Each structure stands twice: as structure tokens, then as C-alpha cells.
Amino acid sequence: MKKILIVEDDNVLREELKRLLITASYEVVVIHQFEHTLEEMKNVEADLILLDINLPVKNGEQILREFRKTSSVPVIMITSFDNESDEVLSMSYGADDYITKPYNPTILLLRIEAIFKRMEQNYSQITYQNVQLIPDKCILLCEETEVYLTKNEMLIFKYLLLHQGVIVSREDLMRYLWDSEEFIDDNTLSVNVSRLRGKLRDVGLDDAIETRKGIGYYLK
Numbered sequence: 082m083k084k085i086l087i088v089e090d091d092n093v094l095r096e097e098l099k100r101l102l103i104t105a106s107y108e109v110v111v112i113h114q115f116e117h118t119l120e121e122m123k124n125v126e127a128d129l130i131l132l133d134i135n136l137p138v139k140n141g142e143q144i145l146r147e148f149r150k151t152s153s154v155p156v157i158m159i160t161s162f163d164n165e166s167d168e169v170l171s172m173s174y175g176a177d178d179y180i181t182k183p184y185n186p187t188i189l190l191l192r193i194e195a196i197f198k199r200m201e202q203n204y205s206q207i208t209y210q211n212v213q214l215i216p217d218k219c220i221l222l223c224e225e226t227e228v229y230l231t232k233n234e235m236l237i238f239k240y241l242l243l244h245q246g247v248i249v250s251r252e253d254l255m256r257y258l259w260d261s262e263e264f265i266d267d268n269t270l271s272v273n274v275s276r277l278r279g280k281l282r283d284v285g286l287d288d289a290i291e292t293r294k295g296i297g298y299y300l301k
Contacts, residue, residue: 083197084108086127088144089159090115090136094182098131101186107193119144127154129196134160134171142174149175153219155196155232159184172272175231179269199236199258207242209300212284214238223284233258234277237270241290241300250297274298 085107089095095111102109110125112118115138122130122144134141145156157178158171171179178192207214213222219235221228230238240257241249255270274290281289291299 082106082108083128084110084126085193086122086125086130087111088115088118088122088130088136088141089133091133101190105190115139119147122148123152129155129157129193131157131159132176134158142171145171145176146174149229149231151229153229153231153235155200157189157192157196169268169272172269173276175276177232196232199232207239209242209245209289210286212281212286214242221280221284226284228280228283230277230280231273233273234280237273237277238281241298245300248293248297248299252297254298 085102087095087098087102087109089098089111099109099111110127112121115136118136118139122132132141132145136144141158141160145158148154148156155177156175157180158176159180159182161182177196180189180192207216211223214220214235215222216235216239219230219232221230221238236258237254240254251267251270255267258270278290281287289301291301293299
């Protein structure tokens, strides 16, 4: 049974979300106090985290940024505001998805399911030049250097690796990432590709991904 951690300070919404996830056959853990949210997120060992942006003590985006330094556990950000800048910032900090309250329960469950489905499609290891991609751990490994990827970054790189030498359209990548055009967001893809390029540079893969203007991406 997959374990989902809820980080939401609104008691009513937290309980509604908890009941929804239990009914969908997930194991659910909730945080009630928020003085040590980051530490609790690390200790729970959840398979996925639902993280509200507007939290007391420290907001969810700041917490996510710190969390991503040591963990690749999928995170869906939840906010009360339909704010594009919040969405882009959350994705740039490593969120795997983003949903606005009041959310459609069915859509939320579908997004959770889609993330778990992508996780199960991983290969054990793929090598590119002198770098190994270890999908089940979301790690780039180059000699003694390890770089953590988010799930979306890993999936983008894996898809490009599996289509190396072929131009991959943005539409194909978005369908692969989100499984349905309902979940496509062009800005989110751009943010993820940009962040992936930065992490590839950290393991010596400068300019590995080329942008073919108006067409898509190309892995050399």
C-alpha cells in the first residue's frame, strides 16, 4: 500500500483529504504541528507528499526547496490561489505537480495515480557517456558524484535517452509525463528541462540537450 503524507494546516481540508485518500486505498500520514515540518517530511518515508504552500512558520515552497536537497520523493503542491508565478516557482523548486484549491477530488486522485504509474515504469539503470541514470533512485551518478533528480527530471532524461539521436517534440514529452493532455502545461515542461540541464552540467554533461526551435529537444 502506498503511503501519502499530507502537509496541510487547515483542519477541515486535511481531514477531508485524509478520508478521500483512505477511501482510495492509500495509507495516510498527517502533520498536525508545523515547527519541524521539514524534519517530519524526511522521517515519514512517504511514497508521495501533498504539500500546502501557505503553511505557518515557513511556507511550502521554502520547505520544498530544502527537501529537494536530499530527497526525490514526489511532491504535489497545493495552494488556495490560482497564481501562475506560484506554480512556476514550485516546479522550479522540484514539485512534481501542482493543484489549486478547491480541487476536484477525482482529478487529484488521477494525478496521484499518474505519478505512481510513472514511477513503476522505471528501468534499473541507463548509461549515457560516463554518467549513469538510476531511475528507481532518481540519481545521476558520475564516478563519486551523485546528483538527485525530481521524478519529472528523471522521466524527461530517460525519455530523451530512449530516443537519443532523434528530435523529441514537446507534445510527446508532455504526453509521456502527464499521461493525458488534460495535465499538460507548457511552462512546466520548460522549467523542468531548464532545471535538468543545470543538473546535467553538474556531472559534466554541458549542452547535452539541444533545443530545436519550434520542434522540440534533441539529445546528442
